[in-house]
Amino acid sequence: MQLEIRPDPAEVGRARRWARSRLAGSGIAADDPLAETLILLVSELVTNAVVHTGCPAVLRLSLPGAAAEPAPVRLEVADLSGRAPVPRCVDGDATGGRGLALVDGLADRWGWSPEGAGKRIWCELDRCTPPRTARTCGTALPVYGGLAYEAV
Template identity: 75%
Template sequence: MQLEVRPDPAEVGRARRWARSRLAGSGIRPDEPLAETLVLLVSELVTNAVVHTGRTAVLRLSLPCEAADEVPVRLEVADSSPRVPLPRLADGEETGGRGLALVDGLADRWGWSRDGGGKRVWCELDRCERDEARLACGGGVRYEGCESPDGFEGFEGFGGLEGLAYEAV
């Protein structure tokens, strides 16, 4: 399933609604934590594409059937900008700069790769039913296929985000 997203901030809301509408046949109830986390991750990655590239992006969502609980939910946002997604820690009152930190804290795995002249940013969520079960499924981030801004393989992202709090409003 995929959705083309125009470079307009209003598209972020449309992407969230589209993602929610796709949950119906997946066995993920709209009120469960996994659904809320997925929609928040859609919002963050689409916002990054819209705000930082100014180009059209493609949102892809892989929702395995109900019977495939061991298969993670995968979200990808591809765009044609060669601009590297640079994680940063925003200072106190800044209103932006926390998107990839949020992805890092919520996704079980995430990364990015070059895609033609652009890039593809992706994340995965394991389909565990409760927060305790998510930890048992290996909660915590593993960086796969990431590149550093300098092109070094194995970019470790944020590491050590202890003490940061995230609030979704």
Template identity: 85%
Template structure:
């Protein structure tokens, strides 16, 4: 299966979150993921959360990467989202009360993604999550884990922005 890998440079500016969402939506059409599919909306929400975390909590530039199945891919394809930044601070899920206006980003990622994790990368880190594209998609998220499936990256195509 061919996988299209695309990336977007993110500046440490809150306006970049909206730009990242628009950019991600524009990349879905070529992958065969319809804008009206639940997977598309979940992916856009995850982009928003991870880019917001990078912009707000690191103050550093970041790189958003999407690995999307090519058009006509199997219904069981995996969609992968990564945000790499130059901060060495580990992502820490927070416990917040009902009055807090923030602090729920990683809880949303944990609840919506089928898998997620993070790893140190040079002087920074990479936070990633994956969504399984399948008709019988479970609503229960898999536990957080590290690493990735090597079979998900056969036949890559690249686009850098």
């Protein structure tokens, strides 16, 4: 399954809606923590493609069917920019620059490879492994680098 993305920030919301609509036949419920993590990863990778490349992109999802063995869910975003994705170190007041750190913290695996004149960034989520979370005040928080974080 794939969706072509225009270099427009409004495409991020469209990509999230498209990904949610694809979950129904995959055996992943819309309120499943895996679904929420997947949608966050879609948002981060598509945002990176739209904001940092200014080029069209293609979003691909591999969602194994409900009857399949627990196979990983794979998300890929291919764009026409040859610039490598570079995780950034940002201070606490920065309003951006944390996308790849989120991908690294939430995905079971991720990477990138050159593709023609551009590149493909991918990540995978294992269906059989519960998402990494920490509990605080009754709320599950994602864990990154051993620390729980919350977007506010």
